[in-house]
Amino acid sequence: MVPWSENRIKWYDRAVKYCGYDDALIKAVGGYLPKDETVCDLGCGTGYLARKLAEIGYSVTAFDKSGITLENLRRIKEEQGLKSLTVTEGSWYDLPEKPLWDNVIMVMAGMLDVDMELFLTLAAKRLIIITKDDDRSHVQANGVSVMKHPEFEQMKKLLQGCDYDTFNLTIQFGQPFLSKEEAKEYFRVFEADTESADSKLNLLEQRDGEYPWYLPNEKNMRVFAVRKKP
Numbered sequence: 001m002v003p004w005s006e007n008r009i010k011w012y013d014r015a016v017k018y019c020g021y022d023d024a025l026i027k028a029v030g031g032y033l034p035k036d037e038t039v040c041d042l043g044c045g046t047g048y049l050a051r052k053l054a055e056i057g058y059s060v061t062a063f064d065k066s067g068i069t070l071e072n073l074r075r076i077k078e079e080q081g082l083k084s085l086t087v088t089e090g091s092w093y094d095l096p097e098k099p100l101w102d103n104v105i106m107v108m109a110g111m112l113d114v115d116m117e118l119f120l121t122l123a124a125k126r127l128i129i130i131t132k133d134d135d136r137s138h139v140q141a142n143g144v145s146v147m148k149h150p151e152f153e154q155m156k157k158l159l160q161g162c163d164y165d166t167f168n169l170t171i172q173f174g175q176p177f178l179s180k181e182e183a184k185e186y187f188r189v190f191e192a193d194t195e196s197a198d199s200k201l202n203l204l205e206q207r208d209g210e211y212p213w214y215l216p217n218e219k220n221m222r223v224f225a226v227r228k229k230p
């Protein structure tokens with residue numbers, strides 16, 4: 001994964017807001033998260049989901065090992081007075097292996113094939129996993145490399161014996177840009193290796209409004225909502 005940086009956080013949070021990615025995720029999985037139960041967004045990245053959950057009334061922990069994203073999230077928490085949001089920096093490998101939250105949600109996070117048992121242990125009631133679900137699992141349409149997620153069949157094996165729902169989820173989650181120059185910088189940061197940054201500019205669509213350029217990206221995902229046995 002390309003390490004988090006100020007630019008990456010800025011682009012990511014802008015894309016979340018522009019596409020309503022946070023709302024779309026909550027619409028898809030909110031039914032599994034009772035409002036009076038605790039939630040941990042494990043491997044929260046910029047914390048966009050934890051933040052939105054706190055805004056709509058959840059008591060939520062944003063957990064990640066990335067100091068730079070959490071520093072930004074703490075600032076937003078203070079600005080917005082999000083009292084029900086707890087921001088915790090650390091590695092999940094250092095957590096006590098017991099249920100720490102009612103619900104744990106992981107979006108594109110974790111080595112599921114290696115650490116599924118740990119993630120299942122950390123949730124008292126439900127573990128909601130959202131993975132990528134398409135055969136472009138290691139290279140996005142824009143040529144950006146992303147981590148490989150377990151295939152559906154492998155996930156089914158990993159969750160054997162568990163009680164869970166699973167379904168596909170497709171959300172338009174592209175990247176808006178202020179200018180073509182900014183888009184070039186984006187391609188450079190992500191080290192697109194298949195073509196040069198310049199040639200990638202033809203992937204951009206023109207839009208009205210604050211962000212005149214948009215890199216489309218249909219994100220095909222799969223949700224696994226695992227219920228822990230009482």
Ligand SMILES: C[S@@+](CC[C@H](N)C(=O)[O-])C[C@H]1O[C@@H](n2cnc3c(N)ncnc32)[C@H](O)[C@@H]1O
Nearest residue numbers: 043044045064065066090091092093107108109
């Ligand atoms: C691909 S990003 C996904 C971020 C976010 N959930 C999202 O939807 O954008 C994976 C995140 O997991 C975090 N991470 C990886 N290993 C971790 C660990 N051992 N403990 C805590 N966080 C970890 C990374 O820092 C990164 O922010």
